[in-house]
Amino acid sequence: MDALSDTTIRGADWYGRDLDRDEYTKVAFFDVDMTELTSTAAVFTDCSFTNVRFNVSKHTESAFINCTFNRCNFFDASFARCKFTGSVFEGCAFDLMDVAGGNWSFVGMSGAKLSGTTFHGVRLREADLNRARCDGATFGGCDLSGAWMSGVDFTGADLRGSDLSALDPLTAQLKGAIVDPAQAAVLVEALGLTVRAD
Numbered sequence: 001m002d003a004l005s006d007t008t009i010r011g012a013d014w015y016g017r018d019l020d021r022d023e024y025t026k027v028a029f030f031d032v033d034m035t036e037l038t039s040t041a042a043v044f045t046d047c048s049f050t051n052v053r054f055n056v057s058k059h060t061e062s063a064f065i066n067c068t069f070n071r072c073n074f075f076d077a078s079f080a081r082c083k084f085t086g087s088v089f090e091g092c093a094f095d096l097m098d099v100a101g102g103n104w105s106f107v108g109m110s111g112a113k114l115s116g117t118t119f120h121g122v123r124l125r126e127a128d129l130n131r132a133r134c135d136g137a138t139f140g141g142c143d144l145s146g147a148w149m150s151g152v153d154f155t156g157a158d159l160r161g162s163d164l165s166a167l168d169p170l171t172a173q174l175k176g177a178i179v180d181p182a183q184a185a186v187l188v189e190a191l192g193l194t195v196r197a198d
Contacts, residue, residue: 019062110148135173159183 005025012032019039027047035055042062055075063083071091081101088108097117105125118138125143131151141161149167156176169187
């Protein structure tokens, strides 16, 4: 297990590297290739990632706490039961990213292009998804309570089982989105309508 703090790592080749319980605090990563990297219970705290390639990487029960990601690529990356609380993403690519479980509360993903990504059973409480492009994405059984979703694009997205209590259907794009009956009732009430069975 490695432990690094207050360090800059630039241009390193971490292709296929295995991080097992490694710990990094206030480490700045620039132009690092983490393609096909695997991490298990690794912890990154207050780290910054700039132009880092996470393509096809696999992460299990790892934590990225209060980290910043700038112009990073997450193509086909997978995260199982990981923690991203307080982290911010800017100008990143997320094509085919898969997230299963874990805590992504308070993440900043404003304007992110999340088209085609998959989130299952993820805690996204008070996440900033304002103007995020989530067309064709899957948010299954996610906790989106308190999330910021003004201008979010959920066109054709599968939202079944997720908490949509914070979603204002008047400010979101929802054409073709898939919801369950309970969610439909929440959205109807958000529009000021009253559902009656009689």
